[in-house]
Amino acid sequence: MADFMNLIRxxxxxxxxxxxxxxxxxxxxxxxxxxxxxxxxxxKGESAMWEVVITETxxxxxxxxxxxxxxxASTVAEEFSSGTIKMLLIRPWSRSKILLSKYISSLLxxxxxxxxxxxxxMLVNWILFDLLGNGTVDRLSDVMGVSNIEYLFKYxxxxxxxTMMTVTISFMLSTVFRSSILAIxxxxxxEIVVNNFMQLLAFVKYKWIDYVLFVHLDLTKYVGGNEYNGxxxxxxxxxxxxxxxxxxxxxxxxxxKRDVAA
Amino acid sequence: MGQPIVRLQDVTKKIGSxxxxxxxxxxxxxxxVFGFLGPNGAGKTxxxxxxxxxxxxxxGDILIDGHSISNxxxxxxxxxxxxxxxxEMYKYMTGYQNLIHFAxxxxxxxxxxxxxxxxxxxxxxxxxxxxxxxxxxxxQRLGVAQAIxxxxxxxxxxEPTNGLDPAGIRELRDYLRKxxxxxxxxxxxxxxxxxxxxxxxxxxxxxxxxxxxxxxxxQSTDKAVIARTLFEVDRPEAALEALAASELTGTIxxxxxxxxxxxxxxxxxxxxxxxxxxxxxxxxxAEIKSLEDQFLEMTGGEGIG
Ligand SMILES: Nc1ncnc2c1ncn2[C@@H]1O[C@H](COP(=O)(O)OP(=O)(O)OP(=O)(O)O)[C@@H](O)[C@H]1O
Ligand SMILES: [Mg+2]
Numbered sequence: 001m002a003d004f005m006n007l008i009r010x011x012x013x014x015x016x017x018x019x020x021x022x023x024x025x026x027x028x029x030x031x032x033x034x035x036x037x038x039x040x041x042x043x044k045g046e047s048a049m050w051e052v053v054i055t056e057t058x059x060x061x062x063x064x065x066x067x068x069x070x071x072x073a074s075t076v077a078e079e080f081s082s083g084t085i086k087m088l089l090i091r092p093w094s095r096s097k098i099l100l101s102k103y104i105s106s107l108l109x110x111x112x113x114x115x116x117x118x119x120x121x122m123l124v125n126w127i128l129f130d131l132l133g134n135g136t137v138d139r140l141s142d143v144m145g146v147s148n149i150e151y152l153f154k155y156x157x158x159x160x161x162x163t164m165m166t167v168t169i170s171f172m173l174s175t176v177f178r179s180s181i182l183a184i185x186x187x188x189x190x191e192i193v194v195n196n197f198m199q200l201l202a203f204v205k206y207k208w209i210d211y212v213l214f215v216h217l218d219l220t221k222y223v224g225g226n227e228y229n230g231x232x233x234x235x236x237x238x239x240x241x242x243x244x245x246x247x248x249x250x251x252x253x254x255x256x257k258r259d260v261a262a
Numbered sequence: 263m264g265q266p267i268v269r270l271q272d273v274t275k276k277i278g279s280x281x282x283x284x285x286x287x288x289x290x291x292x293x294x295v296f297g298f299l300g301p302n303g304a305g306k307t308x309x310x311x312x313x314x315x316x317x318x319x320x321x322g323d324i325l326i327d328g329h330s331i332s333n334x335x336x337x338x339x340x341x342x343x344x345x346x347x348x349x350e351m352y353k354y355m356t357g358y359q360n361l362i363h364f365a366x367x368x369x370x371x372x373x374x375x376x377x378x379x380x381x382x383x384x385x386x387x388x389x390x391x392x393x394x395x396x397x398x399x400x401x402q403r404l405g406v407a408q409a410i411x412x413x414x415x416x417x418x419x420x421e422p423t424n425g426l427d428p429a430g431i432r433e434l435r436d437y438l439r440k441x442x443x444x445x446x447x448x449x450x451x452x453x454x455x456x457x458x459x460x461x462x463x464x465x466x467x468x469x470x471x472x473x474x475x476x477x478x479x480x481q482s483t484d485k486a487v488i489a490r491t492l493f494e495v496d497r498p499e500a501a502l503e504a505l506a507a508s509e510l511t512g513t514i515x516x517x518x519x520x521x522x523x524x525x526x527x528x529x530x531x532x533x534x535x536x537x538x539x540x541x542x543x544x545x546x547x548a549e550i551k552s553l554e555d556q557f558l559e560m561t562g563g564e565g566i567g
């Protein structure tokens with residue numbers, strides 16, 4: 001087990017010790033500062049910090065999913081394109097375990113960015129609206145009838161489940177096609193479709209629509225309760241679970257079988 | 263020479279309907295430097311990929327230290343160090359970080375060992391630079407370093423001298439010989455550099471179009487495996503007749519020369535025969551065939567097949 005931790009350490013080293021990490025962090029923190037700055041200058045710091053945090057999450061969180069998808073798409077595809085895959089696979093480790101270490105490190109990367117995003121949101125908005133402003137106006141709590149902090153964490157959890165699913169899809173595509181571009185493009189496509197068109201599709205009255213993956217990727221519709229438009233959170237999770245197992249089996253099967261001629 | 267460390271048994275690789283490797287059978291004992299020689303596209307890299315489990319074996323098996331590479335991969339690969347084609351490294355990390363990365367994958371490699379290997383391949387001065395900034399030869403050295411980190415029993419190197427300078431080639435050759443002789447490591451090297459193989463290998467296998475053509479021992483002292491001798495004579499036709507009378511064959515080479523194939527002793531006997539038959543011998547010249555000549559002869563010197 002301690003040895004397997006070494007594999008994860010290796011993958012983390014390759015994942016995090018890259019200039020792209022700082023670019024991604026810079027983009028996220030920059031966007032939060034700009035967004036909050038504009039908001040602050042418009043309402044003179046009247047809004048409650050939580051309201052701003054939740055609103056910005058709604059608008060900006062998809063970037064986290066894209067960054068996580070990029071990282072997970074490149075972890076396998078890059079080893080193939082650089083040829084290092086053959087250096088990696090000639091060690092006393094089964095291919096399954098090597099792939100698992102990469103998958104775990106992809107999820108850790110996603111988690112790291114989700115946490116970094118939330119932390120920068122809270123910090124920036126706390127400074128602006130709590131310290132500098134007088135943030136008292138809280139429209140959200142009034143509407144939702146729940147405390148903001150509870151709402152925020154539930155919302156974030158549901159978002160992260162969607163991110164995990166997208167990371168898994170992009171991990172699978174990059175393993176199957178050994179191309180990170182394809183995997184990243186698909187992840188982007190999924191984000192756009194899910195965020196913009198799924199609400200429409202949910203109203204189409206065919207039974208099979210209920211089993212389409214895309215319909216369930218955005219779980220935040222359940223933040224207000226376990227039912228939404230005739231579907232329950234449990235049902236969505238079950239559909240996602242079936243797809244998840246399918247994707248994982250396919251990814252591992254292909255990776256184990258493949259002749260490596262990179 | 264000890265137990266065979268690696269055994270290839272009827273190894274066949276088919277991709278689609280093409281047979282790339284055809285029933286290859288080889289044994290390499292510990293302590294031997296084994297050369298794997300073949301023209302471009304002969305199947306050297308494909309064989310090596312199967313030996314390290316990167317490619318599946320269509321039929322047959324490869325045993326390393328008694329373990330099948332296909333069924334007991336982790337046990338079989340444990341004692342193998344390899345460079346397959348070019349030594350690809352993580353370019354965005356330093357040479358040292360790359361070595362640490364591979365060292366972590368095998369239990370028991372200390373940081374002391376990593377530093378030891380770094381000086382062995384002569385990379386001390388640049389090891390903390392990013393691999394991106396390395397020259398081809400420096401990458402090759404780093405490749406050798408990652409292959410020997412864990413003191414493998416079998417070292418598989420695919421064209422390791424590619425990109426090395428003469429001093430580097432020499433160091434590598436001396437190092438491989440030393441590993442084989444002193445530590446009993448079996449070294450499996452592929453190369454096109456035939457003269458190179460003669461200098462460092464105990465035995466050489468020659469493959470072409472995926473088939474094993476020959477395995478032969480390299481005589482390191484005179485390197486002459488087959489000699490050809492030219493006799494300058496006054497009457498070449500009569501000389502051939504004299505040879506034929508004793509059931510020997512020769513060929514006419516240019517004006518006034520005949521050539522016979524055989525070792526030194528044989529040449530002396532032919533000379534005696536010619537003189538006895540009244541033929542004047544003006545000169546005798548031994549043509550030593552290097553492994554290179556033999557190789558080109560056997561593979562027909564043809565293009566990529
Ligand atoms: N993935 C593949 N699919 C189809 N054919 C392949 C594949 N890999 C190699 N081959 C074919 O197998 C044959 C052997 O290739 P291999 O790379 O093993 O040769 P080699 O002896 O290493 O040559 P070189 O000296 O050029 O390195 C070649 O004819 C090549 O075209
Ligand atoms: Mg080759």
